[in-house]
Structures are given as structure tokens and as C-alpha cells.
Amino acid sequence: MLIAPSLLSCDFSKFGKEIERMDLAGADYMHLDVMDGHFVPNITFGAPVIKYVRSFTDKVFDVHLMISEPLKYIDDFCDAGADIITFHVECDSHIEQTIDKIISRGVKAGLVIKPNTPASAVFPYLDKLSMVLVMTVEPGFGGQSFMADMLPKVKEIKEEINRRGLNVLIQADGGIGTGNIKACAEAGVDVAVAGTSVFKAPDPKKAIEEMKNLCK
Ligand code: DX5
Ligand code: ZN
Numbered sequence: 757m758l759i760a761p762s763l764l765s766c767d768f769s770k771f772g773k774e775i776e777r778m779d780l781a782g783a784d785y786m787h788l789d790v791m792d793g794h795f796v797p798n799i800t801f802g803a804p805v806i807k808y809v810r811s812f813t814d815k816v817f818d819v820h821l822m823i824s825e826p827l828k829y830i831d832d833f834c835d836a837g838a839d840i841i842t843f844h845v846e847c848d849s850h851i852e853q854t855i856d857k858i859i860s861r862g863v864k865a866g867l868v869i870k871p872n873t874p875a876s877a878v879f880p881y882l883d884k885l886s887m888v889l890v891m892t893v894e895p896g897f898g899g900q901s902f903m904a905d906m907l908p909k910v911k912e913i914k915e916e917i918n919r920r921g922l923n924v925l926i927q928a929d930g931g932i933g934t935g936n937i938k939a940c941a942e943a944g945v946d947v948a949v950a951g952t953s954v955f956k957a958p959d960p961k962k963a964i965e966e967m968k969n970l971c972k
Contacts, residue, residue, distance in 0.1 A: 893930030
């Protein structure tokens, strides 16, 4: 299991240092939640901030766009140093054009589904994707409760990926910690996003290790 701490739970007055701290704690990806106050009822940060913190680690920058029109901003996030850009299938941009735009910039493309969106919504695009993100909370805020009823969607997507012989990772995001990460692994999750459970832990390194061990 790869662990992607969500920086949404960090101390933003020292964003760069928080990224360094997660790097040292053994994070695999840095999960960066971009919200526009329109697609979701919350606002976080955009490409300029990501550009400034890019130099604090060499780890993968996994940018989760919770914005209505991702296509308009793909160049900005690529220029800022994103390694993976995931955007929502429920957004207003043309899905295939947005995927093609990300790939044309040499960045990996991922598609996200909200809790009420069926697994099959990503199937038409699966061949072009590097990652599918299954939300296990309603997007917008950290610290919500994990929705275990999303795990059958993970299984369904995993089966389709295997059936087509593709190399697509499945990520889950929202409410993940030591109490449910094993169930995520068993369902087929490859990358777990963890905000509260890592940042609020007394020792984030231990928290990450423990989560990884539970999946072995
Ligand atoms: C929610 C974000 C998540 C969230 C995860 O909209 O996409 O990445 O911050 O935080 P926790 O682990 O606290 O649910
Ligand atoms: Zn996220």
C-alpha cells in the first residue's frame, strides 16, 4: 500500500516544512487538494502555492483537483510541478480533452468519482488513465467518516482493470486510518490518502508504518 498524506490537514503557515516532515515520515505521494469554492463548498490553494512548495521534496506530487473547470488550469498545474493530476468525472470540462491535455504535458492523468457516482463512469476512459480515485467521503473537507460502502466500487474497478490487463492504480480518499486500511487493501486499493490520521498522529512516521504493516 502506498500512503499519500493529504496536506489539507497540515499547518499552512509552514507548508514547505510540512511537506519535508511527511517526506521524512515515509510518505510515498504528497496529496494536494485543490478546491475552488464552486465544485466543492471550500477553498484551498492553487498552482502558485504548489510551485513554491515543489522544491521541498522529490516525492510524487499527486494533485487532486476539486474544481469545476479543470481543463482551463491543466497547464498551470503541470508548470507548477504536478506528477499526477486527478480531476472529477462530475466536472464541467470535456473529460477526454482534459485527460489528453494532461498526458500531452507528460503528466499522469487520474479520474475521481464522488460517492454517488457509479464505478462504470470511469470505464470509457480507463485505457488512458494512470489512476482512478474513489472518494470514500463527500469531497470538500478533511476529518469526515470513512464510507465503507464505497469499497464494492473499488472491487468493480479493479476487476475491470484486470479484465483489460491495464496498469491503473486505484486510490481511495477520505477518512482512512488504521481502522479501515486493511479493508481498503483487500478491496484492491493501491494508494491510500490519509489526512487526519497522519497529521493528528503523535508520530506520523509510526502512523504511516502501522498502516503499511496492516496491509502486508
Ligand atoms: C477531501 C479531500 C481529502 C481529505 C482527506 O475532500 O479530498 O484528501 O482531505 O482527509 P481525511 O483523511 O482527514 O479524510
Ligand atoms: Zn483529496
